[in-house]
Amino acid sequence: MEVIFMNRLSRMSDQNAEYAQLWIGEEEDSWQLGWSRYEEGEREDSIWYEGTSWEELLHIYRHQLAIQMSEGYRPQLQGLFHENDDLKSRSYGGQRLHCYSELYGNEQLYTDLCTWRRKRAVSDRKAPYFIATNRLLRLISAFVPQSLDELMQLPGVGESKATEYGTEWMEITTGLERSTTFPLDWVYTALKEEEYESWLYKQREQKYKQELDKFTTRKQVLEGMKEGYTLEEIVHRSGLSRRELVELLEALDHEGYDTDCLLDVELAVMPENEQEAVWSAYEELGDTFLKPVLHKVYGGEKPDGGSLEQVYERLRMIRIRFRRHAETEKNVG
Numbered sequence: 001m002e003v004i005f006m007n008r009l010s011r012m013s014d015q016n017a018e019y020a021q022l023w024i025g026e027e028e029d030s031w032q033l034g035w036s037r038y039e040e041g042e043r044e045d046s047i048w049y050e051g052t053s054w055e056e057l058l059h060i061y062r063h064q065l066a067i068q069m070s071e072g073y074r075p076q077l078q079g080l081f082h083e084n085d086d087l088k089s090r091s092y093g094g095q096r097l098h099c100y101s102e103l104y105g106n107e108q109l110y111t112d113l114c115t116w117r118r119k120r121a122v123s124d125r126k127a128p129y130f131i132a133t134n135r136l137l138r139l140i141s142a143f144v145p146q147s148l149d150e151l152m153q154l155p156g157v158g159e160s161k162a163t164e165y166g167t168e169w170m171e172i173t174t175g176l177e178r179s180t181t182f183p184l185d186w187v188y189t190a191l192k193e194e195e196y197e198s199w200l201y202k203q204r205e206q207k208y209k210q211e212l213d214k215f216t217t218r219k220q221v222l223e224g225m226k227e228g229y230t231l232e233e234i235v236h237r238s239g240l241s242r243r244e245l246v247e248l249l250e251a252l253d254h255e256g257y258d259t260d261c262l263l264d265v266e267l268a269v270m271p272e273n274e275q276e277a278v279w280s281a282y283e284e285l286g287d288t289f290l291k292p293v294l295h296k297v298y299g300g301e302k303p304d305g306g307s308l309e310q311v312y313e314r315l316r317m318i319r320i321r322f323r324r325h326a327e328t329e330k331n332v333g
Helices: 054-070 083-090 094-104 107-124 134-143 159-173 193-226 231-238 242-254 260-267 272-285 291-298 308-332
Strands: 002-013 016-027 030-039 042-051
Touching: 016 054, 030 054, 042 054, 054 193, 094 134, 094 193, 107 134, 107 159, 193 231, 193 242, 231 242, 231 260, 242 308, 260 308, 272 291, 272 308, 291 308
Parallel strands: none
Antiparallel strands: 002 016, 016 030, 030 042
């Protein structure tokens, strides 16, 4: 195997330095991504990836590297994924307040605020995150504002948010002991640089995990279509809901992937005259909204012979072909 990339990393642990190597190798059109850790003269190897997809290797590389850096490892060669630029641009912003609040927040107060949010969401008939994000509740739990002026010094709290919910938040926080003061400039020096950097890399770890999961799901769907799986089989394989899968099929078809084999199987149970009626409705009404097409073809909210969800699913599948046909006609014209 030929090693094409290698970087050495280190971290301090109990006053001792620990070392590791991150490496990428290539052999006979196959890639390997590995991590080697050295401890007391012993070398421990871990293979993070082995296969032919460079794109998949990069997703795993970013995620695994972020994990190691959140645990304190730092590279000898900087710029593994522009981490210095990120740290520099966000060093003195609200990110440090978020970091401090997550590391040193009052868990009981945070729980009480979450309980309040659930009740308010029910009474307002809103999703909880529309009222306040977890991050905002963490900020309140860590810095315990006891006036509207203090509350509005927290990132994410503007005049409208303070007016709508501030009084209720103050009822929860007023009178509680706190060991910090406002304004919050002291956070920028009190927060240790190492714990701030580790927190930032933890955020990267979560971001790259989401990107890796998304990539893996797309790969499973594409492989399932290639193998001739049904929609239900791909749902079981990927963990997506049927609706999520059909929406992904729309995106994949737009990107140029061949979805016809799967569409043929799923639409085979739908009568030809019904498919033609749906196609004609798209030509007449456009393909932006499904509900007008549903009314045009079926004349009501609940068509005979199948659930409404199933009918919408088929409308989306036919729309995939309709949009592809319209794009082809446009390009030819």
